[in-house]
Amino acid sequence: MARRGRGDAHDAGLGVVGGDEREQAEAARCGKQPRRGVDAVETVLHDDDRRAVEVPAIGGDRGRGILGLRADEREVGAARQPLAGGHAHVHVAVPAREAQSRRTDRLEAGAARRDLDVVAGAREQRRERAAERTRAEDPDPHRSSVRRRPPPGGSGRRPPSRCPAVSLYGVNSGILLVDKPQGMTSHDVVARVRRLAGTRKVGHAGTLDPMATGLLLIGVNHATRLLHHLVGLDKEYLATIRLGWGTSTDDAEGEAFAAASADAVDAITDAAIADGMARLTGGIDQVPSAVSAIKVDGKRAYQRVREGEQVELAARHVTITAFDLLDRRRDTSAGAAIDLDVRVACSSGTYVRALARDLGDGLGIGGHLTALRRTRIGAFEVTDAPSLDDLDVAAALTSAADAARRAMPAIELAEQDAIDLGHGKRIPAPEGTAREQPIAAIAPDGRLVAIVERRAGQLKVVTGFPQEDAS
Template structure:
């Protein structure tokens, strides 16, 4: 067995993981820690255990990017089953009711799903990771408490229906692609569309294909992504500077400005709104900068390793 490497020996960066079904996001983080023998690993937004697809992890100093990466829009591929409701609004929960969807035609189904686009006030599933007075909603439900969550403002930019199938005479499966803001529950779309149609609905398949500028096409299983990081390059790994400049506009700074930023000092303004990735002449990420009047201040610093 190879000796454990200290965190400092592992290059910081983002892992683009193609999560397998049946794993929690915490499971993926724990596995990355074991693969890399590091402690400082985090994720940019959870995926349900049932779900597969893109999960963005940060390693080392790259964990400082995660708060900014997680807020981007997401894209999902999903299958909605009409005719059944479940306690979790997905296939992993106990079936609460079955109502025949045999009478529904494609026009009605598409109309109900079209109504789930645009700005929405969406109530998350009670079996979700939303915190209620400091405890996860799903923990309260499992403890036997009745939980009613407040609606949240989300936006579904696009919901495309690709296929409508009838696995049994009583059920309808609808395959969709959803583009939405962070915090949108695809399970809730299935539940609410089913409720509007009077037959109930839940999610049977969910796969995240994109998060902001990152795509599952560049992702890899967590072990392979971790091996790519350890090797300094490969599928599923983005070094720190590349990760930051993928998310933010780049501002090249001089060596003198780099030193000033390292001391928390300000430099001339970028002249554009929003965060910028400050990169020194050697290609090292120095900081995320944000204009404050005529100067730019350090929002997040990245000291030399």
């Protein structure tokens, strides 16, 4: 049943607001006499052919046609004045599934409309909402975290959508470049973007620690499918390494270990530092920090450390393309220490914290990371990323096709090839197509159709993208 205003709902699922006649309508429904003898109201339900319908039969009459409510006001009019005989007024209650704009047209001529308001029942409202979701172009089943307010004076019911459904602020799908501030986790940034974009389908490519700042790549809606191919891009960082002692987390947030003596720190020369950095350049086997997000038997390493376990991670091969010293300072404010400002260009999966730890251990005085900023991911630069506070999602969004062009080789498809790839079919690989690497397949209209790979002279879809991603 439905209820709105001061009226009561009818058993058939049609809500009727009785206004001043509420007491009389209630008495009529319950088969009782009205409290005021002069205010007698006769309530009759009828079908399309104006045949009287018994109330108990309403439940089986849902498919027959229109149910109507007829108020016979021969004795008492809408303004409670006596009426002459023959002034019966008929109110027609239309089915809840009909549009609001049609309801007024269904009232019969001469009907008293002052106190009649027909609203959809709960079941019909659920059907309307399900139909709206089916018509929507955005298949995201999650409820938006930003709720729409009903128009002033409106009923609060959402009218059927007549335009393609995107997020609340016109955001459809794409990649965002965001400059993460210090103190926030990468998931905090994703949560903020979800609210700004009006969708829960948001993810990121490559985690940054809370103490770190810099570039995050955020995928919105269907472009989240592209993140898998962006997370493996090489990266570049600006960092500050403090030599003199290590910590339990290899950064400034961990528990400090015993510090090296002032004499040991003073004995470290520029040549020794350069030699230590050179040994950590190129292809190396690096042991990640014990408090990393790497999973060990299904649980994150940092979770096991917090629970008191001793975690030893296996070394992994990474490539350090550049490990450059930008500045060197001695800091005596907290004991003997040397601060190094460095630039690191590396492959995906490299831990700059581990570089700081290994450099300090190699010099015999320990070391840890005190500052970190990611400046580049592949061809994406932090200089092109707005801060989170200044982020305008719709304006900052890069289409999936443009992002894919910057991350990998791309081929331009003919119309029929775009259709075939969109259906998951294989197509012949053009001459000179690279092997064993992802390729962005772009349709003639500029949208990203799929990420493909060359296999046996054909292009095979690795990741497909819906046509709604066209921008």
